[in-house]
Amino acid sequence: MSNIYKLYLVTDDKQSISELCYVVAEAIKGGVTMVQIREKHGDVRQFIERSAAVKQVLEGSGVPLIINDRVDVALAVKADGVHLGQTDMPASLARKLIGPDMILGLSVENETQLREAQELPVDYLGISAIFSTPTKTNIIKEWGIDGLTKAVKESRLPLVAIGGINEMNIKEIADTQVSGIALVSAICHAESPKQASEELLGLMGR
Template sequence: MNPYELYFVTDDQQDLDTLCQVVKQAIAGGVTMVQIREKHGDVRAFIARARAVKKVMAGTGVPLIINDRVDVALAVDACGVHLGQSDMSVEDARRLLGEDKILGLSVESEQQLLNAQALSVDYLGVSAIFATPTKRNTIKHWGIEGLTQAVKMSAKPLVAIGGINDSNIHSVVSTGVEGIALVSAISAADDPKIASEKLLLKMRS
């Protein structure tokens, strides 16, 4: 199974009960990986939310990834960490996490994509494919053409993120990327389970 196929990134604006319900439903609908993203800086609250989500995910076999924070990932024994370009270095993160944890890195330009090929990461998050309100400070929008090029350039698995929804997901899949990461297409759906099922169906058809 490809763990990156339908990669759900959580909404940090949701309260804990809503967050846990959404994650539970998304997994029931077939998401293959879950990343908890928190931008508030309260490390204790982040750990508490991560622990609660991990409990909901227990026994599902779906990997739990923590955004940015290696300390939070270690505290809750998550499956891995996703780093941005301004976070802890990949070398330091890998040393702290060990070899068996999943480590992802966001790349926002061709140069970053090329530089990342030599790093000890398991996958690269290509950001942002299209304009999206959840990612405001993006360097560029790759678009379908740019993403197609990125797939050719990278020996590492790529996960596309940014502005992807059910209307454009098929064209993103057709570039050959290993995974699609989504936030609002799942978290803001009336029924995250049905939304996830429909997205997977579109991706695989």
């Protein structure tokens, strides 16, 4: 099976629904392998509406749709999976609710969380933040290249790197053999999300 985590698009909740659908449609043409809808404003109805719209865009593409934080939204739109943060519902409970087949991801922000997550019923771990970023102000730890390299060796679960990654440093991140790289601004705010995705994949060199 090809690596679904390879180029992982996380959406920008400040974009309108039409911008969001445009970015996703173009990014999958450019080779994005997974899409996560992230909404931080807490309006569940809007979250469902935006997720359902993106689900239609992804129809037939084979690219999985992941919902950030909200198991209820993931179930409501029949998404392919859900991604939890450390303060969200416990992973073991989420797994019971979503069943064995949906993809379950969990963010880890330090070595202790990384170790503890190895025993949880999750499919992959989002490791953050690799570098500090303006979108994430409450960073616990900046892993850096050395920390990421070490984490990749230690984790039996696939890792997806996120945080401050762009065309300048993506090659270095890919060289750690991390399973996937997640991006927000580098794709969402690109003039051509399709071209940006193609170029980022090219820079990853694998």
